[in-house]
Amino acid sequence: MAAISVKDLRKRFGDFEAVKGVNFEVETGEVFGFLGPNGAGKTTTINMLCTLTKPSDGSAEVAGFDVVAARDDVRRHIGLVFQDPTLDGYLTAEQNLRLHAELYGVESKVVKPRMEQVLKMVGLWERRDGQVMTFSGGMRRRLEIARGLMHSPRVLFLDEPTIGLDPQTRASIWGYIRQLQQTEEITIFMTTHYMDEAEFCGRIAIMDGGEVVALDTPEALKEAVGADRIRIETADDEKAIARLGEHFGLEATVSEGVVSFAVADGEAFVPRLFAELEVPIKSVSLSRPTLDDVFMNHTGSTIRDAEESSSKNRNRAALQAMGGARR
Amino acid sequence: MSAPGASGDRPRPTAMATTDAVPATAGAPAPPPTVQVRVPPRSWRSELRAIKIVWRRELIRFRNDRMRIVTSLVQPLLFLFVLGSGLQQLSAASTHGVDLKTFIYPGVLCISVMFTGMFSAASIVWDREFGFLREMMVAPIRRSSIVIGKVFGGATVASLQGLILLALAWTVHVPYSLGLIFGVFGLQLLLAFSITAFGVMIAARIKQIQSFMGVMQMIVTPMFFISGALFPSGDLPGWLAVLNRLDPITYAVSPMRTLVFANLHLSSEATQALNPPITWFGWEVPIALQIFTVFALGMIMLGIAIAEFNAGD
Numbered sequence: 001m002a003a004i005s006v007k008d009l010r011k012r013f014g015d016f017e018a019v020k021g022v023n024f025e026v027e028t029g030e031v032f033g034f035l036g037p038n039g040a041g042k043t044t045t046i047n048m049l050c051t052l053t054k055p056s057d058g059s060a061e062v063a064g065f066d067v068v069a070a071r072d073d074v075r076r077h078i079g080l081v082f083q084d085p086t087l088d089g090y091l092t093a094e095q096n097l098r099l100h101a102e103l104y105g106v107e108s109k110v111v112k113p114r115m116e117q118v119l120k121m122v123g124l125w126e127r128r129d130g131q132v133m134t135f136s137g138g139m140r141r142r143l144e145i146a147r148g149l150m151h152s153p154r155v156l157f158l159d160e161p162t163i164g165l166d167p168q169t170r171a172s173i174w175g176y177i178r179q180l181q182q183t184e185e186i187t188i189f190m191t192t193h194y195m196d197e198a199e200f201c202g203r204i205a206i207m208d209g210g211e212v213v214a215l216d217t218p219e220a221l222k223e224a225v226g227a228d229r230i231r232i233e234t235a236d237d238e239k240a241i242a243r244l245g246e247h248f249g250l251e252a253t254v255s256e257g258v259v260s261f262a263v264a265d266g267e268a269f270v271p272r273l274f275a276e277l278e279v280p281i282k283s284v285s286l287s288r289p290t291l292d293d294v295f296m297n298h299t300g301s302t303i304r305d306a307e308e309s310s311s312k313n314r315n316r317a318a319l320q321a322m323g324g325a326r327r
Numbered sequence: 328m329s330a331p332g333a334s335g336d337r338p339r340p341t342a343m344a345t346t347d348a349v350p351a352t353a354g355a356p357a358p359p360p361t362v363q364v365r366v367p368p369r370s371w372r373s374e375l376r377a378i379k380i381v382w383r384r385e386l387i388r389f390r391n392d393r394m395r396i397v398t399s400l401v402q403p404l405l406f407l408f409v410l411g412s413g414l415q416q417l418s419a420a421s422t423h424g425v426d427l428k429t430f431i432y433p434g435v436l437c438i439s440v441m442f443t444g445m446f447s448a449a450s451i452v453w454d455r456e457f458g459f460l461r462e463m464m465v466a467p468i469r470r471s472s473i474v475i476g477k478v479f480g481g482a483t484v485a486s487l488q489g490l491i492l493l494a495l496a497w498t499v500h501v502p503y504s505l506g507l508i509f510g511v512f513g514l515q516l517l518l519a520f521s522i523t524a525f526g527v528m529i530a531a532r533i534k535q536i537q538s539f540m541g542v543m544q545m546i547v548t549p550m551f552f553i554s555g556a557l558f559p560s561g562d563l564p565g566w567l568a569v570l571n572r573l574d575p576i577t578y579a580v581s582p583m584r585t586l587v588f589a590n591l592h593l594s595s596e597a598t599q600a601l602n603p604p605i606t607w608f609g610w611e612v613p614i615a616l617q618i619f620t621v622f623a624l625g626m627i628m629l630g631i632a633i634a635e636f637n638a639g640d
Binding site (some may be wrong): 073076080082084110152 | 361362363364365366367368369372373376379380384387388391392454457458459461463465466467468
């Protein structure tokens with residue numbers, strides 16, 4: 001049985017259609033990655049799957065329940081870990097988990113053993129009596145994951161679970177995900193901005209402009225790009241791009257000060273490039289397609305550019321919030 | 328699981344992917360045994376459990392927050408001892424021998440719960456700001472359970488705070504009796520409930536803590552001044568009498584004062600002067616109806632608060 005099944009899901013906000021008819025299925029036990037630039041409709045889609053937003057059209061089933069008709073059944077069977085913290089800092093770790101168990105109606109006699117299990121998993125069992133306020137960012141994220149697992153959800157939604165964390169914590173969070181796959185009957189649906197992490201998902205979907213533009217295993221997606229990626233630093237980027245277009249018929253873009261383009265059989269192309277470009281080349285690098293290329297292929301920007309603009313948006317939102325507060 | 332990748336023979340990309348962040352599964356410790364949990368379907372029982380835990384959380388936070396207990400006592404104590412002692416010299420002639428502090432005391436019992444009730448309601452705004460509200464909102468429970476738990480929690484906290492002031496009765500010459508203790512606690516609970524419900528109703532709309540506190544101050548402070556907590560509501564100028572009768576707090580202060588005065592041995596003139604009955608167009612409003620008014624308003628505001636939280640995202 002599919003853990004998540006989405007059929008022609010749409011969401012409109014006034015005239016703007018944020019999600020334009022999305023279809024996909026996630027199998028039970030899968031780790032499913034959901035990628036896309038900011039504003040692609042990722043969050044809206046997740047919110048609909050988590051029953052936080054009502055779809056305008058189409059349907060979605062999570063853990064076998066319809067997200068609109070059986071909202072509470074969906075909620076009982078999913079765990080949510082948001083990007084923004086949702087812990088009560090004034091309570092201890094244990095109190096936070098207990099509160100969650102009570103809200104979800106977890107049977108009283110299993111609350112304690114389950115709490116011990118999830119806290120041990122994220123390495124916070126020794127700190128269970130500590131006030132969450134005193135925890136570091138990484139500890140809080142781990143606690144949120146433990147909390148999301150308190151009621152043994154069938155689907156765990158992780159929205160950017162590793163964002164802003166140090167490499168060690170990121171690694172341990174992936175360790176938990178692996179461990180969960182082995183020990184629990186759980187499906188994991190996650191968004192991430194880290195392409196190297198997306199590689200560890202069983203399958204990934206890339207969303208852009210409200211549509212799923214690609215969906216497959218990371219390997220297959222990379223294979224589908226077909227071409228190798230060549231990045232060059234030149235004396236005159238504009239001229240180089242023009243020349244690449246005229247002479248070689250290649251479409252190149254400048255990103256982060258580097259001209260990059262995709263070409264089949266890259267090793268054989270490099271000598272020709274040096275001979276025929278007519279613009280001095282300072283450096284050249286050749287790489288096999290990565291998920292970044294897959295992302296670029298489908299969305300027209302690197303994830304880093306997407307991330308940058310999203311962090312700009314976030315800053316702007318923060319400034320607006322501050323301005324609003326002052327009013 | 329998904330279909331495997333079509334090809335695995337190409338070398339892994341090296342330039343872009345940094346895989347050092349993810350450990351080898353082989354090194355992971357053996358997982359502990361899994362405790363399986365089944366979440367039962369929704370019932371009134373699970374709603375009760377939810378209400379109880381939201382209520383208990385307010386109490387836990389109150390217990391941990393000693394600072395709040397101390398700071399919220401400052402204002403009532405200032406009214407009671409500074410204003411009460413200071414104005415005593417002016418009012419001695421007209422209070423029929425009753426200490427002004429004794430007269431103000433029932434009003435101060437009301438102020439204390441009003442302001443703590445207001446702060447309790449503010450916690451829902453904090454919860455929204457710090458994200459915790461979301462954790463409650465996505466749980467498989469009714470929003471009304473969250474609101475009810477919050478309002479009861481706030482009311483309980485405010486009346487516990489009121490107990491501290493109740494303990495000070497001897498300093499203003501009010502003798503203790505069981506009737507006084509239970510009566511005052513009950514009235515404080517009721518007033519705190521209504522004020523918290525009012526605050527939560529406002530909190531559904533106003534999402535920033537500064538604005539919320541500002542709006543609450545702007546509404547609650549005049550209500551408190553007009554209510555007659557600090558003066559008898561007998562021979563007021565016409566405009567003030569009208570406002571006084573419209574102010575819901577009047578109907579909490581008057582029963583409170585009646586209750587406290589019943590514990591004192593006052594002459595009938597003193598009672599008449601200091602605690603005149605509340606009248607509507609000359610009709611004397613029974614105490615029971617006054618108490619009911621406060622209760623009914625509280626319920627209405629609770630209803631509005633629930634409706635607003637249900638409507639929101």
